């Protein structure tokens with residue numbers, strides 16, 4: 001019998017995605033009326049990838065290394081659970097505040113990600129391996145607003161996608177969704193990182209759709225102001241005071257060309273920004 005560790009990366013990824021999907025399927029069956037998610041994507045980084053050390057330089061000197069979470073870490077598994085298009089559209093078109101559906105999906109998806117992590121931990125344990133998880137969110141320094149375990153940077157290292165001009169990760173299924181990750185002692189084959197930029201602007205085409213979505217002074221051609229962004233997230237939390245903590249906005253990732261897939265470059269070469 002072949003072990004999962006003997007298989008090639010595509011088979012290992014399919015195995016992981018099937019396991020994650022099994023949790024989503026049970027969840028949507030058991031929680032009637034909750035159906036926010038599309039099939040997940042997964043990717044793997046070697047825990048020894050040199051880019052993890054780089055995170056301490058690029059994000060924060062205290063950003064955790066895989067070995068900080070698990071001494072025997074060999075691989076980091078990162079997954080993306082895309083939101084259904086209607087959810088992104090409602091949020092993209094809901095005016096100044098985040099859409100109620102978007103706010104409601106947030107704590108529900110946090111719970112789902114926790115369930116996915118638990119399930120993967122269990123599956124890996126049955127294969128004879130340890131794993132360690134962190135929460136889907138709220139693992140950041142509240143003053144610096146910097147994450148001590150940045151899922152989107154891990155996702156980049158694992159080859160799940162590339163960064164957009166909105167500072168979100170654009171995956172093959174777009175940027176409109178949520179990320180989770182865990183560290184394991186299982187030696188899995190790393191996923192190859194994409195060679196091209198998925199963001200139209202970064203690839204040299206004209207696009208500023210995400211900038212136009214941010215009416216809160218947080219995102220523009222001039223850069224990203226994480227403090228202004230978080231202020232807007234807290235405005236939404238206050239607006240939905242009847243819900244648990246919903247410090248969300250996400251407008252810049254909703255109803256834009258990269259929301260639900262890799263955006264197609266404009267057909268006419270005249271659209272190319274460098275022309």
Ligand code: SF4
Nearest residue numbers: 164165199200207210
């Ligand atoms: S909306 Fe356009 S510029 Fe912004 S991240 Fe997406 S592709 Fe890039």
Ligand code: SF4
Nearest residue numbers: 214219229249250252
């Ligand atoms: S999440 Fe909202 S406030 Fe933050 S950059 Fe995007 S649109 Fe602006």
